[in-house]
Amino acid sequence: MVEYSALGLKDPAPSFNYRVLVEDAAGSLYRDLAEYTEMDVLLWDLTDERLGVYDMGNDRFITKSIEMPIGEDFDFMPTGAIQHIPFGTDEHFQLWSKKLNIFSEFLDKHGFTPKTRLINPMWAYETAEGEQTPPSFNTTATHANILFSRYLEQVDEHTGIQVITPPEELCKAEASHKWGLAPFHYHAPLYQWFGQHIEESFTR
16 A cells, blocks of 8 residues: 555645545555445446556555646656556566456456456547547557557456457547547447447346
């Protein structure tokens, strides 16, 4: 566990953003999931892995998150961090794969694996209007889709988690998305597709 107050971070304004940082620093995932034994579905999205992690020492890590002040300083390092481990590097992939085994064992133990769906939309190359999507923190859609591929293969080959992948032609960005234009902020038809196919995945 890493104490949020010791990281040298300013409290983000929206309360949701604050909770994201605090709970990630506290490593609350397994505690929180264990409280939701009656859940119907657990959705997992790898997009938030895209900035990598900070190594805090002693096998402790926190996510490099957009809730941190990286908008002003992309090279920001929280207090106490030993290094930043970028997403897509061999070091990050090996670390992530090790933690994936632990996560998968936890899901199996608590009966969550049959309820878990990993949603796998490719990063959009274009908006619904045909405009090219901009890079996100210097990562283009093309590069991101290449980087994510081996992480998805690891899930598919080494866990019982079902991966739901939409057709490429549906993966279009929404220029007027409420969170801004990005390769992973999609237009409404993709979200509607997911709603239908996630439901159908439990009836097959």
